[in-house]
Amino acid sequence: MHMKFIGLLLAATLLLRCQPSSSVDPITTGPEPEPYRIVRDSIKTGTYLGIAIDEQAASVYPKIQALQATKGVSALNVVSNVFADLIALKERLPLYQYILLDQKSGTDSGVQITVEGKTVKSIYLNSGQQLTQWPEKQAVDSSVRVGDAISTLYDKLVAIRNIDRYTNKFEYISLMTKNLSADYDGGMSQSPQWYFGFSTGPNQMDQIQVHFRGGKVSKLYIDHYSKY
Template sequence: MRTNFIGFLLSMTLVYGCQMEPSVTPETTGPEPEPYRITRDSIKSGNYLGIAIDEEAASVYPKIQALQSTKGVIYLNIVNNVFSELTTLKERLPLYQYILLDQKPGSDSGVQITIEGQAVKGIYLNSGQQLTQWPEKQAANSSVRVGDPVSSLYEKLASIRSLKAYTNKFEYISLLTKNLSAAYDSGMDQSPQWYFGYSTGPDQMDQIQVHFEGGKVSKLYIDHYAKY
């Protein structure tokens, strides 16, 4: 039950924390009550979970990585980590677990790619349709397929982008969920906010928002959630 609650809250916060990003969460676990926020705490001086106000983003990241073992943190979302030029992302794509490709404005045919370990785990359209490869009718060397090694992702996406019918799907490239097992992405310090969550008890969870200004922590919000 606790794992399902964390997964459900993560699905909700993909939209809540990144309202500028046209994210539609592909994986659901069936109808469950929507969680509600109990209280919000704010930190504007000192530190919380070892994350200090005015601390630089690069030194915050390993502290969040350490929370995987101490708090059970399973995700870190990076707000407004959005690009329109694929060629700048060759080294950055393998550092993320959730990638969204879409046109402007967002569309039902936007493509969500999830990565687990070192391979593509799932491919969904924003409409909710699940795919085994994208584009569906392209050859293996010019499509992203479930099971593809993450090391091949950039070259495959570059091949797809060269196809006129799919060029517009690279107008909006969002690198949202960071792979906490991977190295720090130096571009993360341009984000105005990171957020992550962890269970605090049966059907209870805290979500931590880390806000940045100029690459340094400006404030933290702690939202306390519980299930109905």
């Protein structure tokens, strides 16, 4: 039940193109989400879950990694981790579970690539259409396909970007969801906010927002979600 709950939070935040939740499921159409109560706590001094105010981003990351075992955290979401230069992302792409490619304005044909372990798990368009490869009908070396090794993703995306009709899909490259099994990405320190969530009981979960200023923790918000 709690995975459905987490998925509802993801759908709401992805529609804003800024804050996905801890799930990495694609946007899909369906029934209206059920209402949930939200209570917020804020922390501006001290520590929470071992994360301290004024702590450097690089030392916060392993503390969140440790929450995989203690709290069941499965992913970390990085706000405003957006780029227009694919070449600069060669070493960073393999560190993420969820990658969005789109035009600056946002389109239904934007591409959501989800990675699980070392392979591409799924490919969706923002419209909700599921694909087995993108672009469709392109050759193997110039398309991303479900089951591809993550190690091939960068070279394939470079080849796709060089195809004129797809170049505009690289105007907005968002590395949205960090793979907590992977090493720290130094560029994450430039993000104004990270966040993650975990279940706290039947139909209950907490979402933790870690806000940064100058690469240091400035405050934390804890949103407690529960079903009415």
